[in-house]
Amino acid sequence: MICLDKIEGSDSVQFDRLWRNGRLATLARQRPGAGLVERGAIGVAEGRIVFAGAEADLPAGAGAREVFDLEGRLLTPGLIDCHTHLVFGGERSGEFEMRLAGADYRSIARDGGGILSTVRATRAATAEELAVSALGRLRCLLAEGVTTVEIKSGYGLDLATELRMLRVARALGRQHPVEVATTLLAAHAVPADRDRAAYLDLVIGKLIPQAVREGLADAVDGYCEAIAFTPAEIRRVFEAARSAGLPVKLHADQLSDCGGAALAAELRALSADHLEWTNPEGVAALARAGTVAVLLPGAFYSLKEHRPPPVEELRRSGVRMAVATDCNPGTSPLLSILTALNLAAVQFGLTIEECLAGVTREAAHALGRAREIGTLEAGKRADFAIWDVERPAELVYWIGRNPLYKRIWRGE
Ligand code: DI6
Ligand code: FE
Numbered sequence: 001m002i003c004l005d006k007i008e009g010s011d012s013v014q015f016d017r018l019w020r021n022g023r024l025a026t027l028a029r030q031r032p033g034a035g036l037v038e039r040g041a042i043g044v045a046e047g048r049i050v051f052a053g054a055e056a057d058l059p060a061g062a063g064a065r066e067v068f069d070l071e072g073r074l075l076t077p078g079l080i081d082c083h084t085h086l087v088f089g090g091e092r093s094g095e096f097e098m099r100l101a102g103a104d105y106r107s108i109a110r111d112g113g114g115i116l117s118t119v120r121a122t123r124a125a126t127a128e129e130l131a132v133s134a135l136g137r138l139r140c141l142l143a144e145g146v147t148t149v150e151i152k153s154g155y156g157l158d159l160a161t162e163l164r165m166l167r168v169a170r171a172l173g174r175q176h177p178v179e180v181a182t183t184l185l186a187a188h189a190v191p192a193d194r195d196r197a198a199y200l201d202l203v204i205g206k207l208i209p210q211a212v213r214e215g216l217a218d219a220v221d222g223y224c225e226a227i228a229f230t231p232a233e234i235r236r237v238f239e240a241a242r243s244a245g246l247p248v249k250l251h252a253d254q255l256s257d258c259g260g261a262a263l264a265a266e267l268r269a270l271s272a273d274h275l276e277w278t279n280p281e282g283v284a285a286l287a288r289a290g291t292v293a294v295l296l297p298g299a300f301y302s303l304k305e306h307r308p309p310p311v312e313e314l315r316r317s318g319v320r321m322a323v324a325t326d327c328n329p330g331t332s333p334l335l336s337i338l339t340a341l342n343l344a345a346v347q348f349g350l351t352i353e354e355c356l357a358g359v360t361r362e363a364a365h366a367l368g369r370a371r372e373i374g375t376l377e378a379g380k381r382a383d384f385a386i387w388d389v390e391r392p393a394e395l396v397y398w399i400g401r402n403p404l405y406k407r408i409w410r411g412e
Helices: 093-100 105-110 115-123 127-142 159-175 196-213 231-243 260-266 280-289 297-302 311-316 337-348 352-358 361-366
Strands: 013-025 036-045 048-054 063-069 074-077 079-081 146-152 179-187 219-224 248-252 271-274 292-295 321-323 384-387 404-408
Touching: 013 048, 074 079, 079 361, 093 105, 115 159, 127 146, 127 159, 146 404, 159 179, 159 196, 179 196, 179 231, 196 231, 219 231, 231 248, 231 260, 248 260, 260 271, 260 280, 280 311, 292 361, 297 337, 311 321, 321 337, 321 352, 321 361, 337 352, 352 361
Parallel strands: 013 063, 013 074, 079 146, 146 179, 179 219, 219 248, 248 271, 271 292, 292 321
Antiparallel strands: 013 036, 036 048, 074 384, 384 404
16 A cells, blocks of 8 residues: 655644545445445544545545555455354364265264264363464454454353353454454253253353353353254343343254244344244344344355245345354354355345445444444444455455455554
8 A cells, every 4th residue: 555645743633544545335324235435535543433434525634644545445344254153173074074975964963973073172172272273264254354253152061161262262352453252152052971951050050150250251142953952941041141241142043943033032132143944923023123133154055055044024124134154163164254245145145235234234233343343434443444346246246256455453
């Protein structure tokens, strides 16, 4: 990027840094579509956006310590991957081969493979080993303009390992230029070494309180599915989470209609994720509650599912739709948020604007952080991505091309 000029020693300096001559996709809700501003400028100070709009509307006499020419490039909010399982031990390509040969995900899980095989590998890994492998995956996301990532636990299923996963996730956020939102997903599967009731008592009585005491979790998640936990069990966990002051989000209706969306809405979840089998009542409940629908096309693709989530009903009911990688070693070994966008458009029928909003504004809502991130608006964190594309649609259209020019996190 070319540094045009420096305006020094004047009273009119308002920005630490100013980017001009760009096309802004602000994703601000009051603007139509992606909120495009041609010949736009963005000024930041102390890591926050102070001005985002048309260059012609820059306040008279506005100056900056550093000014950059975007040369017409597209600028979007930093991307937000609001559903990942980035921290885990091992990998599951062997299980992938079994599925290619015809085995089914649920029967592999019931035979002690699936989630439980990753639990064994994760318990055996040190915090250092978990951090190294997760960092490699995190780097793939950052390379595509991600500035905020949610990371779940859920492959420990005991006190020590669940907390270790959360500590590793927190440390990644402290040590790298990215915001990490952590989610306790202890209700992911019943561990092989405990019965259901004893495990749920551990989650409710020990894990949630300890995660809260150590400030390790920003939210609590659960897997509501025939191979995991029933709605009644999830309700207990979520009530404990809410009494401890933590918001909840739910893996809902992925493989069957368990009433997961309605349950998430009733418990005022930030988001209900997957939703392939969600019924019309579930959609209506999400709309009433303002719960975000997080669509995860990587899992749909990898499991060769046939029933897409009810996107048209979600759209008509005004439910916010986010898109995420669901990066996990079993059902979605996907480390490209741009590919998730292509899959969401092609498989689920999202429009370009819905895709872009799904990894920015709506993903921020899914994390309860919409006041801080997700759009290019004054007051928000100066997290953005600069792209070498002619049109915003190119971010969704290419498969395997990464047009990121530069990622800016907190104005740097
Ligand atoms: N997210 C999950 O947590 C489960 N499916 C999904 O999309 C299970 C992931 C796994 O098999 O490890
Ligand atoms: Fe998931």
